[in-house]
Amino acid sequence: MTPTxxxxxxxxxxxxxxxxxxxxxxxxxxxxxxxxAMYALYAFFRHTDDxxxxxxxxxxxxxxxxxxxxxxxxxxxxxxxxxxxxxDTVRRYEIPPQYLFESIDxxxxxxxxxxxxxxxxxxxxxxxxxxxxxxxCLPIWxxxxxxxxxxxxxxxxxxxxxxxxxxxxEDAQRGRIYLPQDELAQFDVSExxxxxxxxxxxxxxxxxxxxxxxxxxxxxxxxxxxxxxxxGRSIYDxxxxxxxxxxxQIARQPTEVLRRRIxxxxxxxxxxxxxxxxxxxxxxxxxxxxxxxx
Numbered sequence: 001m002t003p004t005x006x007x008x009x010x011x012x013x014x015x016x017x018x019x020x021x022x023x024x025x026x027x028x029x030x031x032x033x034x035x036x037a038m039y040a041l042y043a044f045f046r047h048t049d050d051x052x053x054x055x056x057x058x059x060x061x062x063x064x065x066x067x068x069x070x071x072x073x074x075x076x077x078x079x080x081x082x083x084x085x086x087x088d089t090v091r092r093y094e095i096p097p098q099y100l101f102e103s104i105d106x107x108x109x110x111x112x113x114x115x116x117x118x119x120x121x122x123x124x125x126x127x128x129x130x131x132x133x134x135x136x137c138l139p140i141w142x143x144x145x146x147x148x149x150x151x152x153x154x155x156x157x158x159x160x161x162x163x164x165x166x167x168x169x170e171d172a173q174r175g176r177i178y179l180p181q182d183e184l185a186q187f188d189v190s191e192x193x194x195x196x197x198x199x200x201x202x203x204x205x206x207x208x209x210x211x212x213x214x215x216x217x218x219x220x221x222x223x224x225x226x227x228x229x230x231x232g233r234s235i236y237d238x239x240x241x242x243x244x245x246x247x248x249q250i251a252r253q254p255t256e257v258l259r260r261r262i263x264x265x266x267x268x269x270x271x272x273x274x275x276x277x278x279x280x281x282x283x284x285x286x287x288x289x290x291x292x293x294x
Contacts (some may be wrong), residue, residue, distance in 0.1 A: 002078045002084065002213050003078075003081045003084060004084075004086055005084055005085065006087035007081070008040075008081055008082060008083070008088075009036050009039065009040060009088075011043075011081050011082055011085070012036075012039045012040045012042070012044075012082050012085045012086070013036065013039040013043075015043045015046065015047070015082065016039045016043050016046065018043045019042075019046050019266055024042065026235045026238060026239070027039065027042075029231065029234060029235065030140075030141075030231055030235070031231070034141070034231070036085075037089040037092065037093060037140045038108075038137070038140055039085075040082070040085040040088070040089040041086070041089060041095075041137065041140070042085045043085075043086070044070075044082065044086050044100065045103060045133055045182035047066070047082065047083045048066060048103060048104055048107050049107060051063050051107075052107045052108070052110060052111060056162050059111050060108065060111055061185050063104060063107060063108050063111075066104065067104050070082065070083070070086075070097075070100060070101070070104075073086065073087050074087060074097055075091075077186055077277065086100075088257060089140070090252075092112045093139040093140050095136050095139050095140075096141055098137075099132040099133070099135050099136040100132075100136065102127070102128050102132040103128060103129065103132045103133055103136075105128050106125060106127075106128025106132070107128035107129065109128070110129075113125075113149060114177065114181075115173055115177055115181060116178060116180050116181065117180065117181050117182060117266070118180045118181070118182045118183075119183065120189040122161075122164075122178060122179075122180055123157055123179070124181065125160075126157040126160040126176075127153060127154060127156065127157065129160060130156035130157065130159050130160035131152065131156025131157060131160075132156070132157070133156065134152055134153075134155055134156045134159075134209065135149070135152055135153070135156075138152060138228075140234065141228060141231060141232025141233075141235060141236065142228060142229030142230075142231055143226075143227055143228055143229070143232065144227045144230040147227035147228075148223045148224050148227055150220070151221050151222070151223040151224035151227075152221075152224050153221055154217045154218075154220040154221045155217075155218075155221035155224060155236075157217050158214050158217035158218045158220075158221055158243065158244075158247075159239070159243045159259070160216045161210065161213065161217065162214055162243050162244075162246055162247045162250070164178045164179065165207065165210055165211070165247070165250050165257060166213070166246060166250060166256045166257060166261060167257075167261070168194065168258065169197055169257060169258050169259070169260075169261070171259065172194045172195050172197065172282075173195075173197075177191055177194055177195075179206075179210065181195075182208075183206065183209065184206065186206075187203070187206035187255050188200065188201070188202040188206055188210070189202045189203050194258075196257050198258075199255055199258060199260075203255060203258070204254050204255055207250075207254035207255070207257070208210075208251075208254060211247060211250065211251050211254065214247055215247070218243075218244050218247070219242065221240060222240075224236065225237070233272035240261040246262065246263075247280035249262050249263075250262050255268065278279075
């Protein structure tokens with residue numbers, strides 16, 4: 001039996017909160033309807049990732065079934081209780097469904113692909129697993145009809161490339177090397193050195209090259225800010241600053257990624273959330289809060 005729309009949204013909210021992601025905290029600074037829509041989107045993307053990570057199952061078959069369930073839901077045939085809320089969100093905010101399918105494509109590719117020949121190949125992967133998700137969120141956050149799509153795509157690629165640089169050690173331990181093969185060769189960084197976590201002379205120059213590329217993408221992503229409504233811009237600014245701060249941390253000691261996982265401190269996350277809260281306050285309230293204790 002198809003659940004009511006209210007029940008579907010409630011289930012999406014429940015499943016989203018179970019992930020305990022810090023990203024969910026930013027939803028609270030959206031109006032209730034938009035917050036519910038973000039839960040519906042997040043639950044879809046979270047479940048897609050979970051299917052790929054599920055051990056003891058044929059993940060490719062599970063993802064194919066999920067794709068088919070999405071296709072059916074878009075034709076008003078609901079085979080999963082979370083999908084009525086997702087389809088309502090897609091229609092209400094005019095989100096192109098292609099972004100949802102592209103995100104599944106990206107997750108599917110992770111099942112079989114562990115190397116990328118060059119940056120265009122990696123860029124396409126980053127688009128699928130990050131930019132497509134961001135493009136899905138923008139209509140909910142509030143975006144101009146003729147927004148700078150290339151800037152939005154650049155943001156997703158910048159975020160994902162930053163993740164890749166942070167996770168070099170962990171990914172290599174799982175047999176995955178996301179950095180382009182031709183660029184590893186250019187800097188004489190062998191696959192074996194990454195798999196073993198050993199530092200080669202060319203590793204830091206290679207990292208500097210990747211960091212500079214990510215910085216360029218972050219700069220391009222800033223062009224999207226003027227196209228966002230205030231609520232959406234607050235979230236976008238917070239996300240961008242969080243990822244960029246992580247990149248700055250990596251840039252301070254690029255070779256450390258072979259030894260440990262670089263992270264954004266909790267104090268930084270609290271500061272960003274406080275800034276989001278301030279952006280939602282009326283001007284008078286902000287002035288009162290900002291002068292307390294001075």
